[in-house]
Structures are given as structure tokens and as C-alpha cells.
Amino acid sequence: MPVSLDQFVSLSSxxxxxxxxxxxxxxxxxxxxxxxxxxxxxxxxxxSSTTFSALVSTFEAQVGxxxxxxxxxxxxxxxxxxxxxxxxxIKMWLMGTWYDPANPGTAIQVVSSxxxxxxxxxxxxxxxxxxxxxxxxxxxxxxxxxxxxxIQTSSGNSANGAN
Amino acid sequence: xxxxxxxxxxFDITFSGDGSLEGLQHxxxxxxxxxxxxxxxxxxxxxxxxxxxxxxxxxxxxxxxxWKEAYEIFLPGGAPPSxxxxxxxxxxNWPPACKALFKDGMTLLNQVGKTPNVLNDSTQPxxxxxxxxxNGRYARFEIVVNxxxxxxxxxxxxxxxxxxxTASSVVFPCSSASPSPGNVGAIMVKASWKILSDEEKKSGxxxxxxxxxxxxxxxxPPVAEKCELLTVGLVGLHMVHKTAGAPQxxxxxxxxxxxxxxxxxxxxxxxxxxFSKASPAPxxxxxxxxxxDPNKTEPxxxxxxxxxxxxxxxxxxxxxxxxxxxxxxxxxxSVWLNYELVSTQWPTNPAATCDVETSAPVDRIGxxxxxxxxxxxxxxxxxxxxxxxxxxxxxxxxxxTTYTSARPSNIPIFSDFTYLLERAQ
Numbered sequence: 076m077p078v079s080l081d082q083f084v085s086l087s088s089x090x091x092x093x094x095x096x097x098x099x100x101x102x103x104x105x106x107x108x109x110x111x112x113x114x115x116x117x118x119x120x121x122x123s124s125t126t127f128s129a130l131v132s133t134f135e136a137q138v139g140x141x142x143x144x145x146x147x148x149x150x151x152x153x154x155x156x157x158x159x160x161x162x163x164x165i166k167m168w169l170m171g172t173w174y175d176p177a178n179p180g181t182a183i184q185v186v187s188s189x190x191x192x193x194x195x196x197x198x199x200x201x202x203x204x205x206x207x208x209x210x211x212x213x214x215x216x217x218x219x220x221x222x223x224x225x226i227q228t229s230s231g232n233s234a235n236g237a238n
Numbered sequence: 239x240x241x242x243x244x245x246x247x248x249f250d251i252t253f254s255g256d257g258s259l260e261g262l263q264h265x266x267x268x269x270x271x272x273x274x275x276x277x278x279x280x281x282x283x284x285x286x287x288x289x290x291x292x293x294x295x296x297x298x299x300x301x302x303x304x305w306k307e308a309y310e311i312f313l314p315g316g317a318p319p320s321x322x323x324x325x326x327x328x329x330x331n332w333p334p335a336c337k338a339l340f341k342d343g344m345t346l347l348n349q350v351g352k353t354p355n356v357l358n359d360s361t362q363p364x365x366x367x368x369x370x371x372x373n374g375r376y377a378r379f380e381i382v383v384n385x386x387x388x389x390x391x392x393x394x395x396x397x398x399x400x401x402x403x404t405a406s407s408v409v410f411p412c413s414s415a416s417p418s419p420g421n422v423g424a425i426m427v428k429a430s431w432k433i434l435s436d437e438e439k440k441s442g443x444x445x446x447x448x449x450x451x452x453x454x455x456x457x458x459p460p461v462a463e464k465c466e467l468l469t470v471g472l473v474g475l476h477m478v479h480k481t482a483g484a485p486q487x488x489x490x491x492x493x494x495x496x497x498x499x500x501x502x503x504x505x506x507x508x509x510x511x512x513f514s515k516a517s518p519a520p521x522x523x524x525x526x527x528x529x530x531d532p533n534k535t536e537p538x539x540x541x542x543x544x545x546x547x548x549x550x551x552x553x554x555x556x557x558x559x560x561x562x563x564x565x566x567x568x569x570x571x572s573v574w575l576n577y578e579l580v581s582t583q584w585p586t587n588p589a590a591t592c593d594v595e596t597s598a599p600v601d602r603i604g605x606x607x608x609x610x611x612x613x614x615x616x617x618x619x620x621x622x623x624x625x626x627x628x629x630x631x632x633x634x635x636x637x638x639t640t641y642t643s644a645r646p647s648n649i650p651i652f653s654d655f656t657y658l659l660e661r662a663q
Contacts, residue, residue: 102259102586104607188625189609198600207626209603211595211652212639220599 077124078131083112086134089144090152090165093195094227098168107193114173114186115164121175121183122160130157144229169196198225240564241271245279245287245301247422248272249413250481251488259586259607260553266582267554270490271561273477277302277427278445278574283343284323294565294572297445302427302477303345305382311391312661316398322385328450336452336465345449347378347431347470366619367525370542371511374535375433377615378451378470381658386411387424391659399662402640408654412592413481423480426656430474430615432511443496444471445573459529473497473511474615475577478631478655485592486604487655489583489631491613495576498544498614512544512614519543525619544614547621554579583611583631595652602652606632 080099087108088095099108115122130151137147151157159176166174171190175181185191192204201219203209251269255261278300279287285304310326311319320327328340340346369377383391390410395401413423433451434444449470455463473494480487498513499505501522505515513519516538520526522545526536550558558578565574585604591597598604612621612629622628638657639650653659 100586100605102262102605102607104259104586104605104609192625209601209633209636211602211636213645213649213651216646216649224600 076128077116078112078127080108080112082131082135083115084108085144086131086148086161087111087164087168088229089134089138089148090161091168091195092145092229093168094229097227105189105193107189110187110190111164111167114167119183120163120173121177122163126156126160130160133157168194169199170194195226201225240567241268241561243275243293243564243568244272245276245289245293246272247276247425247479249415249420249422250483262584262586263582263607264553264557266484266488266490266584267557267579269479269488270477270492270579270582271557273479273490274475274492274577274579275561277425277477292568294569294574296569297442297573299447300445302382302384302429303447304343305384305427306388307346308381308383308658308661309346311383311388311397312658312663313397314663316400316663319388319392319397322388332452333463333465336450339465339467340450345380345447345470347380347449347451368530368532369430369512369544369615369618370526370536370540371432372509372514372541373433373435373438374537374541376530376532376536377473378431378433378449378532379428379616380431381426381428383427383658384422384425386422387426390424396640396659397662399641402642402659402662403648404644405640405651406644407593407595407651408640408659409593409595410480410654410656412485413479415482423482425480426476426478426658428476428478428616429472430613431470432473434469434471438471439469442571442573443576444473444494445577446471453532459531461531462533464533472577474613476613476616476631480592480654482592483588484584484604485589485594485597486585486602486606486632487635489606489611491580491582491611491616491631492577493580493613493615495578498546500549501545501547503549512542512618514538514541514543523547523619523621542618544618546614548608548610548612548623550578550580554581580613581608581611583608585632594654603632603636606630 084095084099087098114120115127134147134151137150138144141147151161163174163176171194172185173183175183192207197204201222248269251265254265275293279293280291280298281301281304282288287301313319325342327342328337371377387410391397394405410424414421446469449468451466451468453464455461475492477490478487494511496507497511520543522543526540526542562575565572583606586607587601587605589598610623610628610630617629620629635655638653638655640653640659641650641662642648643651645651
């Protein structure tokens with residue numbers, strides 16, 4: 076059974092700590108979650124569909140068993156087979172780049188030009204991608220907006236303005 | 239059922255669907271078409287729409303063509319512009335030969351006054367190059383604003399450098415549906431025109447106007463000052479409306495249907511405005527090599543070869559068919575049957591208030607949909623899908639600033655998505 080977009084976003088939210096609605100907005104002209112899911116499903120990811128499906132099904136089962144997505148995320152991260160794939164997913168959301176799960180220091184590819192600018196690392200830094208700014212001239216003379224305006228956590232802070 | 243053609247400019251979208259991306263895109267596209275109809279409605283001499291004539295009954299001066307052109311607002315020495323409704327006059331510093339050609343109120347194409355670059359208004363964004371049509375003539379451009387935007391510029395003295403030096407922020411008015419009868423927000427229109435051949439004039443395929451086409455002088459490259467009274471045909475139209483629901487503005491763009499084919503598709507028309515089926519043709523979407531002289535009729539090898547990089551989507555094509563059917567019902571030979579919506583860009587994450595700088599601190603641009611949008615006559619050479627490189631109305635215009643401000647060190651400030659304020663003298 077292929078992993079659905081909703082399943083992938085739920086897993087990703089638990090792994091990154093970022094609200095699912097920020098990872099996959101209701102109005103989503105960019106579709107970065109779709110791109111990341113396609114990346115994992117591609118041969119270039121070096122992840123078999125069996126392993127990816129096992130990661131998702133194990134996570135979902137542990138949510139029921141352990142009672143929380145956070146605990147389920149910790150469970151799959153500790154798993155010797157599933158953990159490396161889960162860590163590559165976290166890095167993909169943060170860096171926009173897919174890393175080989177078997178060789179965690181080896182970047183296979185930047186997923187897309189959109190992935191570069193949509194990487195969560197820029198928001199975590201309360202900054203913007205190098206070479207691409209969604210702000211306007213002179214912003215550097217002002218303090219950056221608060222972290223909560225950049226990142227909506229999966230535990231539910233309000234982040235008006237983040238997307 | 240065919241849409242009702244109205245001279246009323248819509249204040250905002252009318253929700254018709256489920257609030258999905260596709261449903262909202264449709265609603266914004268309908269807003270674009272209704273705005274196109276209203277702004278191109280035949281105008282009375284005072285610029286107001288003439289309710290006694292249906293659009294397209296005959297080709298006539300339109301509502302937007304009487305709005306204030308940039309050269310009327312940003313005057314030499316930072317002088318205040320003449321009040322709204324004043325008939326357009328020839329610039330004071332024009333040579334007598336040009337003034338003699340100009341009749342008050344007529345369309346003037348190209349920059350006037352002391353411009354550092356002869357091609358200031360005949361080039362494309364980022365000075366990528368001029369657009370030379372298949373007759374060898376240079377396309378010309380104009381930018382006009384509506385009364386609410388003009389009033390805001392005047393009230394806040396944004397028309398001059400001196401006035402901008404007292405400005406701490408720029409916020410143009412949003413539309414409002416209430417209290418009744420509501421208010422239209424700030425609107426900008428950017429138009430591209432081509433100089434028509436005798437055959438094209440007779441074709442009835444263009445909205446036309448008699449215009450003074452002015453080319454300012456230049457020493458490097460050497461270009462002679464010239465004024466010509468010519469018939470020009472509309473080939474591209476951006477309409478940008480700041481609405482309550484879209485404080486990052488709604489960006490609508492229309493084109494003449496004969497402009498160019500879509501990349502990868504077989505050119506099906508006998509003739510295009512900016513594309514040649516003859517071989518060998520120049521590389522597509524490449525600006526012509528320098529030197530550029532807008533007074534010349536360029537040879538075929540210097541005429542540009544434009545293709546549309548991003549196809550018009552089926553949803554927009556279907557809506558085009560619908561509105562064109564309504565226009566055709568008024569007049570089967572209406573010139574407006576030859577114009578089509580390319581798409582509408584709008585913010586999926588709109589600012590909470592009309593003051594975008596304050597209320598959208600993180601996502602100033604508002605995550606536009608579609609991500610990329612260009613008009614083949616206005617962004618000819620920057621079409622594509624590369625972030626920060628390819629044409630995206632909102633991403634680009636979010637970088638627009640004033641010339642100066644009241645902030646420390648008089649740094650330029652966010653100008654609410656218009657580059658016009660940089661023209662202040």
C-alpha cells in the first residue's frame with residue numbers, strides 16, 4: 076500500500092515538531108510536501124517502498140500504543156532500520172536536501188529550487204534563504220519577527236503569518 | 239449561462255466554490271475578467287463609463303485610458319500633479335514640434351523629460367531589452383493609476399522626493415464592499431501597445447488608439463528625439479487591484495490572442511505579433527542585440543521570437559471562452575474577442591490588514607498562486623519557473639521601494655508593491 080500524502084505529513088509533523096498545517100497548508104500552491112514524498116518514492120532516495128511503508132505503519136501503530144505522536148516519533152528514530160530513514164526525512168524538511176540514510180553525511184540531491192527556499196531551517200533561523208527574500212528593502216535594519224511567527228509547532232503555538 | 243457584462247469594477251472576489259485552491263483561482267479569474275470588462279468599458283469624455291453603450295459595440299476610448307499616467311504624476315522638480323479629471327496635456331519641456339502634434343487628453347507613449355536611459359519605458363523589467371514586433375517596430379508601454387491611488391499619492395506627497403522624505407510608510411487603500419455602495423481600492427494598469435501597420439489597422443482585431451509615440455534623445459547609443467502620431471494596438475494589459483481580501487493586490491494579466499504560440503505547441507495561426515514561423519528565426523525569448531533605436535524599423539533578423547513558456551491552463555481557457563461568448567453576443571466583431579486572460583496571481587496567505595508591511599511580517603509576499611505569471615509582451619524574457627528569476631508579479635513587486643523616506647538615513651522604504659514611487663523627482 077503506497078504511503079499517502081496525509082500519512083507522510085502526519086509522520087513528518089511528529090518528526091520535525093512542526094504543525095501539519097504548516098507543512099501542508101490547506102491552500103498550497105507550492106506543494107512542497109508532495110515533492111518530498113515523491114523524492115522518497117523515487118529510486119534516487121535509495122529507500123525501498125517496503126522500508127518506507129514499514130516506517131509509516133510502525134509510526135502509526137506506535138501512536139496507538141504509546142498514545143502520542145511524539146513518543147511514536149522517538150520510537151521509530153530509535154529503530155536501527157527505520158531510524159536512518161526518519162532522520163533523512165527530518166533533514167529533508169530542514170535543508171530541502173535528501174541525504175542517503177545509509178550514509179547520513181552524503182547529500183544525494185537538493186529536492187528542487189522550491190525546496191531550497193522552502194527549507195524550514197530558514198524559518199528556524201528567523202531569517203530567509205540566501206539569494207531569496209520574502210521581505211522587503213531595509214528589513215535588515217529591524218529585528219526579525221518572533222520565532223512563533225515563523226514556526227507553528229505540532230504542540231500548537233499560534234503562528235499568525237507563517238506559511 | 240453567459241456572464242453579465244458590467245461597467246462596475248468588482249470590489250473583491252465572489253466565493254463560488256469550496257474554498258479550494260482551484261475554486262479560489264476560478265473566483266480570482268472571474269474577478270479579472272469582470273475587471274477587464276469594467277476597465278475597458280467605453281468612457282465618456284470625463285473618463286466615467288458610459289452606461290448607454292455596451293462594451294464592444296464599437297471600439298472606443300476606455301475607462302482606464304483616462305486615468306493618470308506616470309509622467310503626469312512624477313513631474314520635474316517634484317511639482318504637484320494637476321487634479322484628477324484635468325485633461326492630459328503635453329509635457330512642458332517638450333520640443334514645439336511634439337507639442338504641435340499633441341491634442342489635450344490623448345495617449346502619450348514613452349517616457350518624457352530628462353530620462354537617463356533612452357529605453358527607459360521601451361525596455362522590459364530589469365532592462366532585459368526592448369520588444370520588437372514582426373513589423374520591425376518597437377512596442378511601447380504606459381502605466382496609469384486610478385483615482386483612489388492617485389489621491390493617496392497626492393495626499394501623502396509621494397509624488398516628490400521632498401514629500402517622500404516625510405513618509406514613514408506607504409499604504410495604498412484597499413477596496414471595501416461596505417458601507418454601500420462600497421469603494422474600489424487602488425488600481426494600477428500597465429499596458430503594452432504595438433504600432434499598427436495599415437493592414438492591422440483595417441483588421442479590426444485590435445483595440446486601437448491614436449497616440450503620440452515619443453522617443454527621447456540619447457547620445458549613447460545615438461538616438462534622435464522623435465514624436466510621431468500613430469495608431470497603436472493594445473497587445474498586453476496588466477490590471478492590479480488592492481482589495482480587502484488581497485492586500486498584496488490581485489494581479490490580472492491579459493494578452494492579445496495573436497501575440498505568440500505556446501512553447502512546444504505547433505504554431506497554428508497564420509501570423510503572430512511577436513513570433514515568426516519563417517526560418518531561420520532568432521532564438522526564442524532572447525532580447526534583440528544592441529544597439530537599440532526605437533525610431534528604426536528593424537530588419538527581420540532583429541525581430542524577437544517570443545513563445546509562451548507557461549501554457550494558459552484549461553480552467554482559464556474555459557473562462558476565456560465564456561466571456562468571449564458574452565462579448566460576441568454584443569458584437570460578433572468586437573475587438574475584445576481577441577483578448578484572453580493568461581491568469582491571475584493572488585495571495586493564498588493574505589495579510590491580515592491593508593497595511594501589508596505591518597500585518598504580514600514574515601510572509602510579506604503572501605505565498606502567491608500561481609507561483610509564476612508573466613505576460614509575453616511585458617515579461618517576455620523572464621518567463622519560466624525559477625524562483626526569484628522567473629516572472630512572479632508579487633515576488634518582484636515586493637521589492638519595490640520609495641526613493642527616500644523619513645526613516646533613519648532616509649532609506650527607501652517598502653512602497654506597497656509599486657515601482658512608480660522611484661520616479662519621484
